Amino acid sequence: MRKTVSFTRRSANIFFHLLTRCNLRCRHCYINPNQHGRKTLAIGTIERWLALFAHRHPSPNVVFLGGEPTLHPDLSVAVKQSRALGYESVTIDTNGYLFHDILDKVTPKEVDFFSFSLDGPNHEVNDPLRGDGSFAKCSQGIHEAKRRGFAVSLIYTVSQVNIDHLHHMPPLLAEWGVDRFFIQVIGIRGPWAEDECQREELAQVDRKTWLHVIPQVAEAAAKRGIIVTFPKVFLSPHETFECAGLVSANYFIFPNGRVYRCPLCEDYPLHSLQICDDQLVQTPKVNEVDLFPLSIPEGCVMNRIIQPYNLEPTDGKLPSYKIACCMLKEEISP
Ligand code: SF4
Numbered sequence: 001m002r003k004t005v006s007f008t009r010r011s012a013n014i015f016f017h018l019l020t021r022c023n024l025r026c027r028h029c030y031i032n033p034n035q036h037g038r039k040t041l042a043i044g045t046i047e048r049w050l051a052l053f054a055h056r057h058p059s060p061n062v063v064f065l066g067g068e069p070t071l072h073p074d075l076s077v078a079v080k081q082s083r084a085l086g087y088e089s090v091t092i093d094t095n096g097y098l099f100h101d102i103l104d105k106v107t108p109k110e111v112d113f114f115s116f117s118l119d120g121p122n123h124e125v126n127d128p129l130r131g132d133g134s135f136a137k138c139s140q141g142i143h144e145a146k147r148r149g150f151a152v153s154l155i156y157t158v159s160q161v162n163i164d165h166l167h168h169m170p171p172l173l174a175e176w177g178v179d180r181f182f183i184q185v186i187g188i189r190g191p192w193a194e195d196e197c198q199r200e201e202l203a204q205v206d207r208k209t210w211l212h213v214i215p216q217v218a219e220a221a222a223k224r225g226i227i228v229t230f231p232k233v234f235l236s237p238h239e240t241f242e243c244a245g246l247v248s249a250n251y252f253i254f255p256n257g258r259v260y261r262c263p264l265c266e267d268y269p270l271h272s273l274q275i276c277d278d279q280l281v282q283t284p285k286v287n288e289v290d291l292f293p294l295s296i297p298e299g300c301v302m303n304r305i306i307q308p309y310n311l312e313p314t315d316g317k318l319p320s321y322k323i324a325c326c327m328l329k330e331e332i333s334p
């Protein structure tokens with residue numbers, strides 16, 4: 001069954017970057033320490049910041065990220081504290097190295113998903129993007145997590161260099177027992193995106209290719225019993241455009257206290273909220289919130305500003321498609 005996952009204000013999603021440090025140097029990494037800080041948050045701070053959002057929204061969901069969040073020695077404490085504060089779900093996004101014996105310190109009842117990142121079905125495709133040995137280490141981490149009874153999801157970031165290998169993923173994921181598959185579109189952001197050669201090589205795929213390949217691969221994975229989520233990316237002119245910044249509650253928190261509502265803004269000091277002395281305060285104008293209501297024929301305003309390469313030239317006419325909010329997803333269930 002295929003459906004668009006509509007935005008909702010009912011549940012808040014907290015994307016909590018505990019640190020920006022990482023053992024890998026992925027070519028397309030979006031982490032930007034100049035903007036996000038280089039601090040590793042102390043566990044006391046993490047607990048207070050978790051409480052801030054738990055008091056603001058009932059039963060929010062939290063995703064712990066980095067950098068590599070398992071490099072944080074107190075990640076397991078943060079997980080347990082999330083549960084104690086009433087967080088509805090807890091996910092750990094990891095590159096698979098699983099530092100500090102994290103699998104021994106948390107239980108499948110406490111962590112809903114370990115979400116692993118791999119960008120190819122083998123080391124020949126994955127490792128040039130994510131680092132030597134990362135395919136082997138990540139697949140080993142997936143097996144370890146499954147063996148201990150954790151639910152496992154996998155994120156594959158699609159760009160021009162790895163889309164041709166995506167169709168090899170469904171059989172591999174089924175063999176490994178992966179429960180959910182997230183196909184992601186590469187974001188042209190982070191320090192690497194300033195380099196024109198890198199930008200050309202790691203470009204987003206065009207609309208025709210995306211629509212030809214992604215739904216087919218998603219269906220193939222769903223047929224093997226895996227729930228698949230992928231971004232909508234392209235909207236036809238008659239489809240309704242909505243900006244998640246206006247109609248849902250997502251918070252992207254960084255160690256320097258910046259809190260964004262839109263991930264596409266993260267390379268700029270456009271955050272609308274800031275944590276100061278453990279209080280959430282609004283930042284002065286102009287910030288991302290001032291951009292969200294702007295209505296343009298191309299759809300997402302931030303996409304138009306920072307990564308317009310996925311738009312077609314229109315010769316002054318109305319575009320034949322719009323770019324959806326980067327948080328709008330399609331889901332295919334088995
Ligand atoms: S694993 Fe994640 S945080 Fe680390 S370099 Fe890769 S993309 Fe960046």
Ligand code: SF4
Nearest residue numbers: 243245262300325326
């Ligand atoms: S990606 Fe675009 S549409 Fe989505 S929140 Fe950001 S500005 Fe709004």
